[in-house]
Amino acid sequence: MQSIGRTLALALLATGLLSASAKAADPEPFRVGVCYDLSKAYTFATPQVSQAALDLADLVNMKGGIDGAQVEVIVRDHGNEPQRGVECYEQLKRDGVFVFDTLSTPVSLAILPRAMKDQRILMQSLVGRGDAVDGTVFNWVYPIGPTYWGQAANDIAYIKQLHDRDLSGVKVGFVYFDYPFGQEPIEILKTLSEKEGFELILYPVPLPGNDQAGVWSKVRRDKPDHIISWMLGGAHVVASKEMKRNGIPMEKYISVNWLNEVDISNIGAAAAKGLKRGTNVVGGQDFALYKEIMSEFYDKDNGNGPVEKTRDVFYNTGLAMYSIVFEAARQAVSLHGHPITAETYKAGLEAIEKFDANGLMAPITVTAEDHGGGGRTRIEMWDGATWVPQTDWIAAYQDVVWEVVKESSSKFDGK
Incomplete structure (x- = not known):
């Protein structure tokens, strides 16, 4: 009996160790700090963008996450107030978050020097400093997409x-x-x-x-x-x-x-x-990613907000922005494995090449020098019922734009 008891105890111990080992091997979640103005100046866009981020995170997780790592999108309100934005950044930084998005120029400007010093990633699509596309100066800031x-x-x-x-x-x-x-x-x-x-x-x-x-x-x-x-x-x-x-x-x-x-x-x-x-994103709902989210979530009454909010170009903008965020995480794991760190995520961003989220947006290529991804946009015209493209995706006058970028970024003193 004692021998059987010892055998059983050893078996249970081995099972426990194996369970603990498996648990330890589970990748850490990939977390994004979404510090947005959800109550004041930018509420015409932020609900749609944050809803898209949450929906896309759910879709990624449903498919197994980032090579096993679950995605967490943590949404907080800063009311377009720089100090509240800084508080959001500092709190989530203490919690281990190293990728941030603000969708606010005043808040982005307030956080930028801190992110640079802390070596945290500041995503800055469509807001913030135009010269931050210069990765040789703003090496932790990524205004992916067209600057103004x-x-x-x-x-x-x-x-x-x-x-x-x-x-x-x-x-x-x-x-x-x-x-x-x-x-x-x-x-x-x-x-x-x-x-x-x-x-x-x-x-x-x-x-x-x-x-x-x-x-x-x-x-x-x-x-x-x-x-x-x-x-x-x-x-x-x-x-x-x-x-x-x-x-x-x-x-x-x-x-x-x-x-x-x-x-x-x-x-x-x-x-x-x-x-x-x-x-820099397509209008309407005739693209694969939108249809998949509708099928998997909204058709089952399981979306992250009203379905009406998804029929909006700002929802498409959110899908594009967070497609980039999650693609960079995939690239980071492909290059360096788990866990994803600020350094490997940075490398993942700079490995993105000709990425258009299956036709959702202008194709982007991010490099260590160009953190904007190429700056392509197109002109669309409202024909009374829908948006009709008037141009291809274009990035014109890049020599002129980069001359202005370089002149401006050279004056950045880190404060």
Whole structure:
């Protein structure tokens, strides 16, 4: 009996050791800190983007995670307040998170020096410093996707295409929120104006954008051939009403990427016909990743928010952004195995090549020098029912854009 007891005890001990060993071998979860403004200025976009991040994480986990490592997307609200953003960063950093996203220029600017010092990854798609694409200076910051500088340059390339590649004598109006987000493209537009010979006319709009009457009266008098708009949310609706009141054709309007289906609905589908926007993701829902998420989750009432929020280009933007985040994790494991660390994740980001998430977005290639991925966008036009591409994916004037990038990044002092 004693022999049987010892045998049983040894068997149980061996089983326990094997169980503990298996548990120890399980990869650590890959965690992303999503410090977003979910209550104030950016709520026209952040719910859709964060919902997409959570949905995509669920899909990745359903398929086994990142080579066995489960994905955790930790969403917190910073209310677009830099100090709250810093607090979110510091708290999640203490919890071991090393990949962060803020979707806010003020918060990104506040966190950036800390992330650089701490050697944590700061994802900065579509917000923050335009010169952070320079990986030789901002080696822990990844503004993957088009910067506002690159996006504005691509808008000018499209306008040049409309004028048989000769912009001499052409008038381009720039209607923009008169604070850093809106002001950011001005430098590159001025540089291109000198290079291409078009006249650039600036039209600052005071926040929050409800009063644009004086701006559009001036646009009517100046008669620009094209209007590039750097505004957000409801300001596009106000602009459309003022354009109609002043007899300005909608076809002249080219928006920054922050214009979505809610704005179109508020303008009116028919009234918005001819309006254009720059984008780095496809519009609509006719792509494989969206259909898979619908089939696996929303058709079973198991999504991370209202299905209505998924029928929005900002949801597509979130899928694109987090497809990149998770692809970098896969690359990190492929290159260096588990566990994923800040250093191996950085290597994973810089191994991404011609990645387009199966047709969801412009293809990106990230390198140690170019943390933006190539800066491609395309122009789409609303035809009254859907978005119709007007260009291929383009990255124009890269020599000019990078000259401005290098000049700006050379002044970064780390503070």
